[in-house]
Amino acid sequence: MAQAITLAADAPTLSAANTGFMLICSALVMLMTPGLAFFYGGMVRVKSTLNMLMMSFISLGIVTILWVLYGFSVAFGDDKGSLVGWNSDWVGLSDIGLTELWDGYTIPVFVFLVFQLMFAVLTPALISGALADRVKFTAWALFVALWVTVVYFPVAHWVWGSGGWAFELGVIDFAGGTAVHINAGAAALGVILVIGKRIGFKKDPMRPHSLPLVMLGAGLLWFGWFGFNAGSWLGNDDGVGALMFVNTQVATGAAVVGWLAYEKIRHGAFTTLGAASGAVSGLVAITPAGGAVSPLGAIAIGIIAGVLCAMAVGLKYKLGYDDSLDVVGVHLVGGIIGSLLVGFFATGKGQSDVAGLFYGGGLDQFWKQCAGVFGVLAYSFVASAVLALLIHKTMGMRVSEDEEVAGIDQAEHAETAYDFSGAGGGAARTPASSPAAPAESKKVDA
Template structure:
């Protein structure tokens, strides 16, 4: 990160076009967390809708405070130790003013854009432990997790001197490692800490409001254009290519998932369409600025197919990933990050190439090392943090709270005054009930 503290007019480094685009992209990414809240809120049962919404919204507030105090400096400050963590020179946003620049945009804007990634990543984890998490424990978990997990990984991949980008040579354009794999591996860790929901594998636990799910997916897709396109940090051709690749992968992911549903279950569903689009978007996140149009088509399609089967792994391996954070975000993130090693093209990267473009196996190996390292680190640290919080204050809601519903018992509210019969109007999906063997 290069920061200039001279006035903008004198520095001559500010690009108003780049700044305008990143301002818009930041707003788009901010919208993704409320979109995620709707997506998750529609997937749970009526008795925990508001709790699910609030877990996403409170993540925005908690991570913002942590980011301003120390998170931004540790992630994007000058490297302090062997590519592992930044320094505290910008703690409390010290040394940064309205005229400070990062590249061609104001540093305040760069920091805000990166902040929207951070609180979205924390909110993603909530889907893995929906319906059974003690809200007070979530308030403790989010800020500590942000400092211990998200911030170091962000520095490894995107920070000045970060070891994955600089020493290893791994590629992650917009967050396959930092956002998707980190949230998915962390979600799996918390699943194991909290244990399964009451009735897991016995009750269907279908999404209660599919229109809400589709609306949330649409908002996520809309925001994802800024998520990936904004990661070019310039209003240029790379941003445009990233936006196009993002759109393409969402489409092929949707089609891939629906194809599997039709062949396997005989019924393509709206829930499958929403999930497939998200799977494609997840997978293209690390690759959108690295692969060409053909690569984007393949990345989205592979993710839609693979993730449609991966969501059933929780029934085979007996971990209760409530809203399929592991099956979609972790698996999709792994797919997209590894496929960079096959489809990366010098036209997009400016030099590095994947196996199918004459680059050999080298980049694929570097991508694999990055995936394994980030997955192992985030899982182990999150598991340890979850256990510590569980021992200190209890991480799981009581059985009574879970059965009655967290909306009433924790927040003293209900989403629907007249009630909705959850589970009776929603169609069967691959997510909602144990699969019939041998298909998912």
């Protein structure tokens, strides 16, 4: 009886503080999807701006519905063969108590599931940047639905679900280096190899139409990423979430510096696009590692990611794959860098006592990280390419050549991002429509 009393006393109880904190973090992660839409929307040409925004926003609708119907159950239900989860009580989220706690934590199941929902929404939206200018919106919507079902939900179980093979192996992925960024980057590569290049790739100028919009999007991503990363510890009771918060800022700042330094040496200028892309590369790289490394380790990871991702984005021109907005160069490469460097920079004093090579832990954790990285990469690449091929061969995944040249916004959404013909559009007044100028003004003009 005494043992039963002790166990009951030790059982977690609902924490209003942690619950409130996690709801705020969930909202911050939700903000990342519109932030991503602005980031990508500014990087494309004017004629594709709205389509780019919509490719992110539609994920908020489709993935939310699927998460309620079965996604949460597949990702975090009872393990089935270390590959998927399933819990029939969670189908439709109809049999979850209001104060029912997530196992081992002090937050309700509803709070955990909505936090993870925002990850599920963001991940397919990341893929969209690689496909800019050329994909039918209906085909993209279908791809999102199929992709999260076949790829994201199972991979989330592998990495974070109790019983998932990567989870049981001991792969460290604090907030999504494998499940989110490598997953999305590998998927992007698989899809673009199926659908092909944009018309005019490597011939026509395809510069960003609004760098201020890019910087706004990067700023929103950076802001939301604090919820993405620090919230992934699911509470504030032991300081690990605070360490992750600090490392998120440190690595991101270091990556900006690293990217810009490389850019200056290589191309002779510090660009705003480079600063924004460098920030995102640092955010990606610290995502798997930030709970396991020190702030000094975060600086190293950030600088390494900034330089290597800056180098990687140019590979598409050498190798001939049209990754429109550098999803492969930033998210795939950045995710690999951050995940593998855990095996070197883990201190053993953060989220666990696992130490990397530089802290006396040998290469054991590095090999585990390799298994997680390349397992997710291979599955996502192949499965995504197959899904894209099926859609491409049935309903067709690309818009027509004429629609792509004229502009996908008008073809797919019957709108344009900017109306220059209306009032305030900058058109000069004609003498006939202008009000009479004051006499004094006429003298000055003369």
